[in-house]
Amino acid sequence: MSTAVDASVAVTEQEDVENILGGKKVAVVFVLGGPGSGKGTQCSNIVEHFGFTHLSAGELLRTEIKSGSENGAMIENIINEGRIVPSEITIKLLQEAMIKSENDKFLIDGFPRNEENRAAFENIKLSPEFVLFFDCSEEEMGRRLLGRNQGRADDNIETIRKRFGVFVESSLPVIQYYDSKGMVKKINAAKPITEVFEDVKTVFQPYGPKATQMPSRE
Numbered sequence: 635m636s637t638a639v640d641a642s643v644a645v646t647e648q649e650d651v652e653n654i655l656g657g658k659k660v661a662v663v664f665v666l667g668g669p670g671s672g673k674g675t676q677c678s679n680i681v682e683h684f685g686f687t688h689l690s691a692g693e694l695l696r697t698e699i700k701s702g703s704e705n706g707a708m709i710e711n712i713i714n715e716g717r718i719v720p721s722e723i724t725i726k727l728l729q730e731a732m733i734k735s736e737n738d739k740f741l742i743d744g745f746p747r748n749e750e751n752r753a754a755f756e757n758i759k760l761s762p763e764f765v766l767f768f769d770c771s772e773e774e775m776g777r778r779l780l781g782r783n784q785g786r787a788d789d790n791i792e793t794i795r796k797r798f799g800v801f802v803e804s805s806l807p808v809i810q811y812y813d814s815k816g817m818v819k820k821i822n823a824a825k826p827i828t829e830v831f832e833d834v835k836t837v838f839q840p841y842g843p844k845a846t847q848m849p850s851r852e
């Protein structure tokens with residue numbers, strides 16, 4: 635879909651941002667966009683060029699299923715229905731991964747996907763530097779998902795429709811919320827991979843591998 639951003643969403647300031655986790659200062663970029671918009675693909679490129687660590691919320695959840703965790707069956711059911719896993723599970727996996735990492739710059743891909751996800755992130759006193767939003771039509775995203783071939787149980791037409799519905803209903807409002815705070819960098823994701831990355835590079839240039847700290851938002 636073409637996603638006009640609604641600026642009427644109420645803005646509240648997060649007052650207690652520390653951006654400290656496991657004793658280290660961290661910088662986080664949220665990478666958002668509909669299913670199949672190219673989040674994972676572009677994150678790999680960003681990692682290679684700009685020294686971030688890529689954390690895909692969906693990938694962490696899929697690993698949790700495979701690990702035989704007590705929540706595995708529940709997570710699997712939710713993913714297969716295209717719904718969103720309770721935030722306490724996802725935020726815990728993200729937190730653990732950031733603490734375990736030696737890096738301090740993270741791309742968080744596919745999170746927050748709803749208001750509950752967003753609140754969970756605020757509750758651990760973190761705030762993203764900015765939000766990278768891949769904008770793409772449903773038609774193109776659907777084509778990509780059906781051709782993805784990664785053996786994912788949720789890449790079937792029925793679940794894809796549900797995931798699109800959840801994206802419009804629950805995830806877009808989160809993107810609109812950050813946009814109303816001036817934090818969204820929107821990328822036209824309908825173009826070929828290399829062209830999309832050219833635009834992504836422009837956004838990340840100030841955060842190059844040589845930079846030891848993220849420049850401030852101002």
Ligand SMILES: Nc1ncnc2c1ncn2[C@@H]1O[C@H](COP(=O)(O)OP(=O)(O)O)[C@@H](O)[C@H]1O
Nearest residue numbers: 669670671672673674675778781782825826827
């Ligand atoms: N710009 C693009 N043009 C065409 N195909 C793409 C593009 N970006 C990604 N793809 C392909 O589309 C599929 C979904 O991409 P992926 O990065 O997994 O998206 P997401 O993580 O947003 O679901 C993959 O098969 C990928 O190779």
Ligand SMILES: Nc1ccn([C@@H]2O[C@H](COP(=O)(O)OP(=O)(O)O)[C@@H](O)[C@H]2O)c(=O)n1
Nearest residue numbers: 669670691692713716717718719744745747
């Ligand atoms: N924050 C998140 C991220 C993913 N998920 C689940 O994991 C599924 C796959 O997420 P993903 O990010 O790997 O999917 P893509 O957008 O990459 O296609 C989602 O459809 C949700 O069911 C979630 O519940 N909460």
Ligand SMILES: [Mg+2]
Nearest residue numbers: 673674690692
């Ligand atoms: Mg992905």
